[in-house]
Amino acid sequence: MAVMQADDEDLWARIRRGFKMPDLDTWRARQTTRWYADKPQYIERISTRASMYLYHIVAEVEKRGMPTEIALLPFIESGMQPNAVSIAKAAGLWQFIPSTGTKYALEQNMWKDERFGVIESTRAALDYLQKLYGEFGDWQLALAAYNYGELGVERAIANARRHHRSTAYKDLHLPHETEFYVPKLQAIKNIIADPQRYGITLPEIPDRPYFVSEDIPADMDVATAARLAEIPIDEFQALNPAFNRPLIIGASSPTILLPADHAEAFETNLVAVEATGQPMASWTAHVMRRGETLEILAQKANLSVNELRRVNRIPSRYRPAAGSVILVPRGEAVTDDISPKLVDASFSLVPVVPRMRRIAYRVHHGDTLSSIAHHWHVRTHDIMAWNRLHSSRLRVGQRLALNVWNGGNPPHQRVRHSRHHPLHHYSHHHHRRHRRARHPCRSCLASAS
Missing domain, CATH: 3.10.350 (Membrane-bound Lytic Murein Transglycosylase D; Chain A)
Structure with missing residues (x-):
């Protein structure tokens, strides 16, 4: 755990001073606070990951006059993992799906995906959240819309008005996941506001930049950039997860993020390599x-x-x-x-096999990767690769791209079908209950880490 210098202020204290959102005191918020408080190792793990990114996020939030609770949103969106990808293909610290990423000017091509970029995705997320706050005039409703979508929240508000009910977030009829979304942020806020009360020890994070930006003048291997900065490649990739290939192409005028205390080493080593005239890309x-x-x-x-x-x-x-x-x-x-x-x-x-065709399959109640793979005579790990899934959990209504044989069964395999559709024979109640909810159950904790 890092030790701060005497003249450094704790970043947590700065965050506490910026809390402006009204507290949400509901049974969901209390239940979720207890859930997190019972897992101090998990809180320590995501807080330690946050040490690389949190200063930048807090600074950007403050520049816009937003409450610092917003800086804690990646705790619940991605567990402060910039390379996180959901089943719905939401990516990065702020979990942008491809279409929303495009809408908010996040570049996505074969070389890089800025949904994973720390600076780019933070800018886009704050743009989006400010738009939502301008639309709803309430941070809790804006957060609900960030999770559920503007139209979904607008429908819930309209429905409440038709029935002469309160339009406050806590009183709206929303999907289970969205009902727990703001309570989860409140739970993180509660713990950070008073960690001792919950028996939590937060890792010390200095109130100073963790990283700086450096321009890349020419094609450069990711491994070369890490070597010039004199840092492990894992640390380089944690700061620069947007690069999709082991090569950073100079034609895109890229910048990289490096630990602030390694920037000088990078610049010195870069000058030395450039003087040799040797390429920096393999x-x-x-x-x-x-x-x-x-x-x-x-x-x-x-x-x-x-x-x-x-x-x-x-x-x-x-x-x-x-x-x-x-x-x-x-x-x-x-x-x-x-x-x-x-x-x-x-x-x-x-x-590779031309006799295969691509179809779109909609997930039904009771479906699992195994049952879908069995029915279409494909392999579960291929389904995960085709759809870039990082978990075997599915949600009802999710669309999967499948490559299936034109003739039904593979030529080497004959399968006898029962009269009943095999995909409807399996019930997976536990994960179906938690599939849409981000409020984690105990058996889902490992996947949240």
Whole structure:
């Protein structure tokens, strides 16, 4: 645990002074506070992760005159994990889905996804929250809309007015997850406001910037950037999770985040490397030609096919389509960095087996990955790869992309079907109850960490 210098103020104290939202004193808030208070190790874990990002978030919140409770929202959205991805494909500290990320100018391409970026996603989230507060005039309603969507909250308010009921957040009829959303933020606020009351020891976080920004002048491997900064690659990736590939391309004018006390080392080492004239990248871009295969490219590059797949995030049983841009080793003959024309390069995947087709499947009550995979004669880990799932939990109504055989069963497999649809034979009451709710149950705690 970090030890602060004598002239450093604790960031937690600064956050407490900025609390402005009215407290939510409901049974849900009290229940959720007890739930978190009973798990001091979990609170310590997410608070320690927060030490890298929290100063920046608090500073941005204060610049806008927003209550500092907003800076605690990533605690419940992502557990302060910038690389978090939900089943609904929400990503990053603030959990933006792709469409909302695009709406709030978060760049998403094969090279980077700014929904994961600490600075970019914080800017977008605060823009969105300010818009919601301007619409509803109440922070609790704005937070509910951040979770449920503006239209959902507007419908709940309209319904309450029709029945002459209160339109306060705590009195609205909302989905279970949204009913627990603001109470969870209140619970985190309660613990941070008075950790001793709940037997919690918060890690000390100095009230000073953890990271600084540095420009990248040319193509550079992620591993090279970490080496120049003299930090472990895991720490570099925790500060820069937006990069989708092991290469940072200079044509996009990128900036990276580095620990403030390592910026000088990075700048000194960068000057020394540039003086040698040697490239700082070991990868370059290659446009797939019709008929070209990963096996051919791997053989030319003296690289295993599995490594080529890993670098380019290509799951098994898939291949890049013609015209897709992938990374290949940069040979000595390559002197130029990747062209600016490839910043928005195309990258699409097609099934290796042409007799497969893609369908959209809507999850029903009782469905599991195993039951869906069994019915469509595919593998569960392929379903997870196709949909970028990081958990086997599903929610009713969720849409899954499946690649299934045109003829029904794979050619090597004949399956006898029962008269009843196999997907409706399985009931998973416990996780169905908690699937939509972010209020975690005990068996779900591990997934929250």
